[in-house]
Amino acid sequence: MDYFIVVITTLAGLYFHGWLYLRIKRWMDRDLALSLAGTDAGKRDYMLLQLEEARARRIKRRDLHAWLAQRASEYPGAAAAG
Numbered sequence: 257m258d259y260f261i262v263v264i265t266t267l268a269g270l271y272f273h274g275w276l277y278l279r280i281k282r283w284m285d286r287d288l289a290l291s292l293a294g295t296d297a298g299k300r301d302y303m304l305l306q307l308e309e310a311r312a313r314r315i316k317r318r319d320l321h322a323w324l325a326q327r328a329s330e331y332p333g334a335a336a337a338g
Contacts, residue, residue, distance in 0.1 A: 281317075288321060292328040299331050 285307060293303040306327040315323050 285317075285320065289324055292324055296333065298333050299328070302331055302333075303328060 286304070289303040289307040290300055293299040303324065306324060310320060310323055
């Protein structure tokens, strides 16, 4: 019975740490996209859509910043504001 308790708590702890790691990774990616958007609400929505596209295209994390920065520079509202 003692081994059963140790196994269950170990598996639960490993699952929780994996879940927490993935959540923090997603929060960091979202924060990156929003930081590139600035305070413009339209651009924030646009950048969140671009982040979803990056996930769908499986852009690697090491390339994500450059990819999102490129997408931010292509924001269609930038021409109207300038």
